[in-house]
Amino acid sequence: MPLLSGTTFVIYACMKKICLPVFLLVIPWFIRAQDTLDIRYDVNLETMAIIYNLSDAGSFLFEHNPPPRAMLARAITNRFSDLSDHEAVQWVNYLYEHDMVDLYDIDLSLYMTPLPEFRQYAPFPEMYYENDSLSAEEVQAIFDSCHAAVRRFYQDAGLEDFFRREAAPLYKKMMQELSGVRPPENYLSAFRSFYGNSADTYSIIVSVTSFNGIGRSRKITLHAEDHIYQFVSADPSTQSANIDLDHTENITIGYTDPEYFREIAVHELIHTAFERPLRYDSTNLLLIERLSFLYNAPMEKAMNAQGYYSWSQCLDEHLVRLGEYQLSMLTGDTVQANRYLQYCISERGFIYLPVLQNLMEEYINNREMYPDIASFLPVLLDAWWRSEQPEFD
Template identity: 25%
Template structure:
C-alpha cells in the first residue's frame, strides 16, 4: 500500500516530550523487536541528497541546506557529491521529480527497498507483488524498480558499500542509542490493542537521511513488508538531535539518536501505520462517500503536513487516534492529553475527538470486535455527522481537545 505517515515528516511536533518519559510497561523488551540499519536505505539517501543538487529542493531540503549537524550526511555528500552530474545522479533526480509530481514521495521507495536483498546482492527477499496494490502504487513501482539496479551498481562501483562499512562504528552507536529507548513491551501493547499478531517488529536507524538544520526537526517512515510468515512492521527514523561538527566520524561519541521521548513517540506512530494502512484500502468505497469533507480549509492545514488527499488524511487521523488510545490503555493519561493537544489543538486533526468517542465502543466490546479491522467500518461512520461547513470552521479555529 502507499504510505502517508511521513513524510509526513511530522514537522509540527510541538508536544512537550517530558511527559512521554514515564511509561507503564511490560517487564522486558520482546525479542521480536530489533533495531538495525539497512545498507540499501543508506545508499538511497546518499543519492537523494545528491539529487537535491540538481533539483534545487526535495521535501524540506534545499541545495543550500547545511547538514554539518548530521555527520554521516555531511561525510557522504563530501565523498559522493560529485556524482550529481553522473548518470546515476541525473537518474535519481529525474525519478524523484517525476514521483513528486504525482504526490508519491520517498516513503514508497523505502517500502519497496525493504523487499530487496541487502546490497551488494541483487533481487528480492520477498515478492513485491504480495503487498496490496492500487493504480498509483503500480504506476510508481514501474518507475522505482528499474532504479534499484542502478543503486546496487552505485553501491559497488562508487564505493558506497565500502564507505558505509568503514563507518560501521557510527552505525553501531546509532543502533545502541535507539535500542535503549524503545519502550519495553510496546510491541505487545500494540498487538493487543489492534488485535493483530505479527512475526516481528524492526526499527531502522537512518543516519544519512537529511533533515533541516533546525532543533527538533526529524523524519520518519512506517512501512510494512508482507512475508511468508506474515506482515512485519518497520520504523525508519532519521536523527533528531543536532550534533556539533568534529574533525572525523571516528571521534563521535553521540550519534544523533539519543532522544528517549522522541523515540517513544515515533515508535507508536510509525508502527501504528502497519496496523492501520492495510485495512483502509478495502474500505475506500465507504470512505469516498465523505470526500467532500476534505474542504479547502482542511486541505490547507493538511498540505502543510505533507498530506494531500482525503484518503491519506483519514489514515493520519486514525494513526494519531491510535497513539492517544494506546496511551490511555497504558494508563499514561498525561501523555494521552498531550497528544490530544498536539494532534487536535495544534495540528487540526479535526475528526479525532469524534473518533475517540467511537473507539471507546471498540475498547468496551472486544468480544464483538476482536480486531481493529472488525471495527473499522463502524469507526468510519463518524464522518456522516459532519458537514463541509463544520469542517471549515474546525480547521480554521483553535482546536478543542
C-alpha cells in the same frame, strides 16, 4: 505518484505531488521478533539514502531546508559528490521525474536482499504499479534496471569498505544513543492486542546517512508472513550542526530524545494497521468519500501546513493520532496520553479526535464482535458520518 499514508516529515513536510555493532553485519531479510523489538540500521537503506541525497529529490530537500538542517547527511553526501552523475542517481531522477517514486522512497530498499546482491524478494505495494502509460510488467522492468544500477553504485562507491571502516564510529555512536531512547517493550504487545495485529516481526530501522526528521512504515509479506518495518531518521533538533567526520566523538547523531523517537516510531507502527483497509477496501473508500465534507477550508489549511494534502490523509492522520493516545493509555503513560491528545486538537487542528475517541468505545467494549480494527472500520466510518461534528474556533 505513490504517496504513502505512513509518511512523516518532521518540521519539513513538502512533497512533489500530492547491524548493530561497529562492524558491518549482513542482516537477513527479517528477524523473527514476535513481541521483541528489533532496532538496527540497514545497509540497503543507507546506500539508497546516499543515492537519493545526490539526486534531484535530495537537492530539493537540501535547498528547501537550509543549514543547519541535516548537516550529517550533507557531509556524507559530499563524500560521494564525484558520483552525482552515476547511473543509479540518474535512475532515481527518472523515477522521481515520472512520478514513479515519492520524494524520499529510500525504504523501498527493504524489499531487496542485502547488498551487494540487491534482488527484489517481494513486490512493492500495488500503488507503485499503477501507471497510466505503462503495464505493471514494464514498471517492474524499470525498477529492475534501477536496482542493477544501485548494485554498481555500491561497488563503484566502495560502500562496503565505507560502512565497515570509515563510517563505523558513526554507527557505534548511533547505537549508543539508541540505548537511551528505546520504547517500552510492552508497546508492541499493546499494539498487537488493541489492533488485532498478527505481524510476525517488528523492526525499527535507523540511519546515519539519511535526511533527518523523516518517518516511514512498511508492511512486507513474504511466504504468508508479515514483517513490519518502521523507518525513523534522526531528530533535526538534536543532531549536531557542526560535523567533522574525522572527529566523530563530538557528533550527536540525533537519537537522544526519547519523546521524538517514541512519537515517530509509534506513529509509523500504527499506520501499518490502517494502510490496507483504508486504501483498498471498497466499502471503506465509499464511506471515506461520504465524509469528505469534513475537509472544509479551515481543516484543509491546517493539514496543508503539516504536509497533508487530501481528505484521505487527513482522516488517516486522525486515526493514527488517536491510536498514539490509546497506546499511551494502554502502556500506563496517562499523563503523556492526555497531553498529546490535547496538543493534537488545540495545536495541530485534529478537531475530530474527540468524536472518534467516543466512537472507539464500541470497539473497545466489544472485541469479540470486532477481533481487529479492520472489522470495525466500516462501523466507525458510518457512525462518524452520523455524528455531530465540531468546528474550528
